[in-house]
Amino acid sequence: MASEQFYEAFEVFSRKRDGxxxxxxxxxxxxxxxxxxxxxxxxFFRREAxxxxxVVSRKDIRKMSQEEREAFQxxxxxxxxxxxxxxxxxxxxxxxxxxxxxxxx
Amino acid sequence: MVLTPFDQLTADEKYDHFxxxxxxxxxxxxxxxxxxxxxxxxxxxxxxxxxxxxxGALPEKEWVPKAPTLHRKLAIxxxxxxxxxxxxxxxxxxxxxxxxxxxxxxxxxxxxFTKRLKFHNVFHMPAPSWGxxxxxxxxxxxxxxxxxxxxxxxxxxPYGRALKRICQEESFHAKHGESLTLALASGTEKxxxxxxxxxxxWWESLLTFFxxxxxxxxxxxxxxxxxxxxxRTKTNEQLRQEFLTKYVxxxxxxxxxxxxxxxxxxxxxxxxxxxxxxWQKFKRIVAGDGPKSDERLALRRNSYENSQWxxxxxxxxxxxxxxxxx
Numbered sequence: 001m002a003s004e005q006f007y008e009a010f011e012v013f014s015r016k017r018d019g020x021x022x023x024x025x026x027x028x029x030x031x032x033x034x035x036x037x038x039x040x041x042x043x044f045f046r047r048e049a050x051x052x053x054x055v056v057s058r059k060d061i062r063k064m065s066q067e068e069r070e071a072f073q074x075x076x077x078x079x080x081x082x083x084x085x086x087x088x089x090x091x092x093x094x095x096x097x098x099x100x101x102x103x104x105x
Numbered sequence: 106m107v108l109t110p111f112d113q114l115t116a117d118e119k120y121d122h123f124x125x126x127x128x129x130x131x132x133x134x135x136x137x138x139x140x141x142x143x144x145x146x147x148x149x150x151x152x153x154x155x156x157x158x159x160x161g162a163l164p165e166k167e168w169v170p171k172a173p174t175l176h177r178k179l180a181i182x183x184x185x186x187x188x189x190x191x192x193x194x195x196x197x198x199x200x201x202x203x204x205x206x207x208x209x210x211x212x213x214x215x216x217x218f219t220k221r222l223k224f225h226n227v228f229h230m231p232a233p234s235w236g237x238x239x240x241x242x243x244x245x246x247x248x249x250x251x252x253x254x255x256x257x258x259x260x261x262x263p264y265g266r267a268l269k270r271i272c273q274e275e276s277f278h279a280k281h282g283e284s285l286t287l288a289l290a291s292g293t294e295k296x297x298x299x300x301x302x303x304x305x306x307w308w309e310s311l312l313t314f315f316x317x318x319x320x321x322x323x324x325x326x327x328x329x330x331x332x333x334x335x336x337r338t339k340t341n342e343q344l345r346q347e348f349l350t351k352y353v354x355x356x357x358x359x360x361x362x363x364x365x366x367x368x369x370x371x372x373x374x375x376x377x378x379x380x381x382x383x384w385q386k387f388k389r390i391v392a393g394d395g396p397k398s399d400e401r402l403a404l405r406r407n408s409y410e411n412s413q414w415x416x417x418x419x420x421x422x423x424x425x426x427x428x429x430x431x
Contacts, residue, residue: 006420009197026267027197029210031423043190046183047274066137067111 008057010036014045015052022054033057111138127335132262135201146330147261148202155195156217157225161245162188163404164228164397168238180281184242187274194267201263214409218402220393227310229395236296236303239289242282244307248314248348250275255344260335290359297360304356305364312365312379313387315348316341349377 007029013022026044030036036055045053064072079085114122119138126133133139166185172178200210216222227245232238253272259265289300316328318341331337339347353370356363367380390398 006416006423009200026194026270027201028193029197029200031419035419043186043193046186047277063136066134069134 006031008032008059010040010055011058011061012036012040012044013054013056014050016049017051020051022052027058030055127260130335131260132265133260134262135198142330143334144202146327146334146336147264148199149327150331150336151195151202151264152199152213152216153223153225155192155199156213156222157228158188158195159192160224160228160401160405162192163408164232164401165238165241168235171235172238173235177285180284181238184278184281187278191267191271191274194270195264198263198267218406220398220402223391223393226313226387226390226395227307228401229390229393229398230307230310231397232303234299234303236289236299236301237306239282239285239300240303240307242278243286244282244311244352245314246275246278246282247352248311248344250279251347251351252315252344255339256337258335258338264336286359290361300359301361304361308364309382311348312345312382313384315344317384317387318342346377349379353377 008031009027009029010033011027012025014025015022025040028036028039028043030039033055036057037053040053040055041050111119111122120140123133123138123140123143133143162185165181165188169178169181169185172181196210196213199213203209203212213222217224227241232241250272253268253275257265257268257272259268286300289296328337328340332340349368350370353363353368365380367378369378370376371378389395393399393402
């Protein structure tokens with residue numbers, strides 16, 4: 001029907017307070033992004049705090065497929081990218097400390 | 106580890122993989138593979154929920170001019186706006202589910218008008234007095250909160266996220282309903298009588314709100330599918346018991362009588378006993394043959410027709426805007 005082309009889907013993001021990240025809230029349909037912004041504001045943010053509001057046309061969003069999401073989960077060997085890959089450092093420092101003390105003695 | 110590309114799996118393997126995800130407590134997203142039975146169950150559940158929000162808001166807005174004080178008018182307006190918003194959030198969730206079937210929001214509305222799409226039994230019933238407005242806001246909304254909270258952990262991600270938002274706003278509705286009820290219950294004799302009459306009118310609808318206990322009452326139930334796919338965690342009867350435990354003591358505390366002589370808490374089974382409501386009547390009401398079914402559907406139709414000028418204006422604006430771009 002005609003409404004199919006008339007309305008397009010938008011995703012709505014908002015930031016509740018300064019210092020918080022922008023978060024996805026929900027989706028709505030509107031004929032254009034100005035109306036999407038007005039609908040988001042008037043229909044859904046009459047009560048809660050909003051520091052920032054974004055509407056993004058869904059056709060501009062590249063989402064993940066189920067397969068991509070599941071493939072992502074398999075990568076669990078990334079310790080070298082994180083602090084938990086370097087937990088032996090305090091022990092190393094301790095050894096230095098010990099060596100120094102032995103020399104001083 | 107799945108190394109075969111997903112689309113090369115057999116139908117059974119896809120189903121097993123889906124059920125594994127459900128068992129693990131993963132959330133299913135709109136474009137994920139899902140069995141037809143799951144999609145159908147979601148469409149039925151969420152379209153009924155979404156349309157019920159709207160069908161409930163329409164008669165409620167009729168109370169705005171009649172509410173006794175400015176504060177009450179404002180609170181009802183806020184509630185009506187919330188319910189309409191909930192309807193919109195939920196219809197968006199349904200739209201994504203019906204899109205692969207080649208359907209749109211127009212089909213949902215068509216199904217509503219032809220009575221193929223059902224809405225909650227309570228919205229087919231008359232609400233003649235301000236006492237009814239109070240009982241609806243307190244107990245019907247209270248019942249709705251119980252069933253919505255139960256589904257917060259639903260396996261379908263988009264529905265769960267919408268419910269989280271809805272439940273936050275519903276907690277204001279619950280307080281609003283309590284406030285209306287307490288005002289009447291501590292008012293004049295006439296006000297107390299108004300509240301009492303409304304409770305009598307609404308009791309059976311409240312008892313049937315959660316649906317039948319099992320297939321025997323109406324011939325079918327969708328509860329089993331809901332539990333299998335982790336759309337819900339409690340049966341209709343568990344919710345009804347929860348409702349009675351939460352509200353019967355409060356109703357009694359207000360000195361109101363409940364029109365059921367059989368109603369009592371059975372200490373042995375730790376369950377409420379009540380007179381079985383007329384489930385055939387319930388079935389007729391939900392099928393669109395309730396005392397106010399046609400009138401409420403007419404409200405929906407009128408509200409759509411009365412706002413046609415807004416859509417026309419938007420269409421005009423959109424055409425002009427695209428001409429400029431072109």
